[in-house]
Amino acid sequence: MDNIEKGKPIELNGEHKNSVFFLKKGSVKIVNTTNDTVKYVVKRGNIFGELALYNKEAATKEVAYALEDCIICYIESEQMEELMEKHKSLKNGVLKIYGLRIQKLERRLHDLLYKDSSTRINEFITDYLEEFGEVNEDGKSIAKNLLSHKEIANLTNTSRQTVSNMLSKMRKEGLIDYNAQFISNTK
Numbered sequence: 001m002d003n004i005e006k007g008k009p010i011e012l013n014g015e016h017k018n019s020v021f022f023l024k025k026g027s028v029k030i031v032n033t034t035n036d037t038v039k040y041v042v043k044r045g046n047i048f049g050e051l052a053l054y055n056k057e058a059a060t061k062e063v064a065y066a067l068e069d070c071i072i073c074y075i076e077s078e079q080m081e082e083l084m085e086k087h088k089s090l091k092n093g094v095l096k097i098y099g100l101r102i103q104k105l106e107r108r109l110h111d112l113l114y115k116d117s118s119t120r121i122n123e124f125i126t127d128y129l130e131e132f133g134e135v136n137e138d139g140k141s142i143a144k145n146l147l148s149h150k151e152i153a154n155l156t157n158t159s160r161q162t163v164s165n166m167l168s169k170m171r172k173e174g175l176i177d178y179n180a181q182f183i184s185n186t187k
Helices: 077-086 088-114 117-132 149-156 160-172
Strands: 002-004 019-025 027-032 037-043 062-066 070-076 141-144 176-178 182-185
Touching: 019 077, 027 070, 037 117, 037 149, 070 077, 077 088, 088 117, 117 141, 117 149, 117 160, 117 182, 149 160, 160 176
Parallel strands: none
Antiparallel strands: 002 070, 019 070, 027 037, 027 062, 141 182, 176 182
């Protein structure tokens, strides 16, 4: 188990290149090292680095960064494979995670083909609040603002300027409220 400070990299291709990571606390972004873009964000209770189980070459093209202080556990891929063989529920859990990621990627592709940039950004913010937010006593969903405008632009296939303009527009329309620390809906 390791404690990782906010902003620090978690080397997926260094000494733990053949490891699968379990995120016990915090959030992590997975970045493609070939083009320095955010691929996806992992929240507490999920795994990452699981490409080490299937495609060790692809695993070396990713790096993870702690979006907040994190606690991670890691296990060598060979041990993980043995555990998955012994415990079918673990194997099913890993397959479920892959299935959910594939669904998200399919949705992103569909959105890119059939939706304009403002709709993609709006839906991303809604999904982000749903996934990472906590509902307060007023019924508002509040999430830590973990991603920069550039990272949101990468995840929505838009420009940073478009993200900034759209977030400002959503704030003016009373749909969201945000600052450097938090983002929330105003419902």
